[in-house]
Amino acid sequence: MKPEIYNKLNLFVGNTRAMSGFTWQSAYVKHIAAFLYTQENRQVDIAAIQNCYSFIKNVLAIIASDNASETKNNLLNVTLFTIVSSILAQEAANTI
DSSP: OOHHHHHHHHHHHHHHHHGGGSOOSSHHHHHHHHHHHHHTTOOOOHHHHHHHHHHHHHHHHHHSOGGGHHHHHHHHHHHHHHHHHHHHHHHHHHHO
16 A cells, blocks of 8 residues: 555544544544544544534524524534534645
């Protein structure tokens, strides 16, 4: 196996494992976030993701009712995915 592919795979596995300690509403989001960080050749920033997750959860607690928990979870997943993408985009822009 080519070294660059081997290194990417190891980074992806490491990123996925690092996110295992973080509770996701859906398993696929963990893998997508790990993939996004891997594509940028970066280790996942759990602290940044947890801070964003807590912020979103607090905002959603204010605007969503208890009867809409599935909608709230879906919105949380989409928003968190968007924030992870934004974090990566900002960090990439800062390195240019």
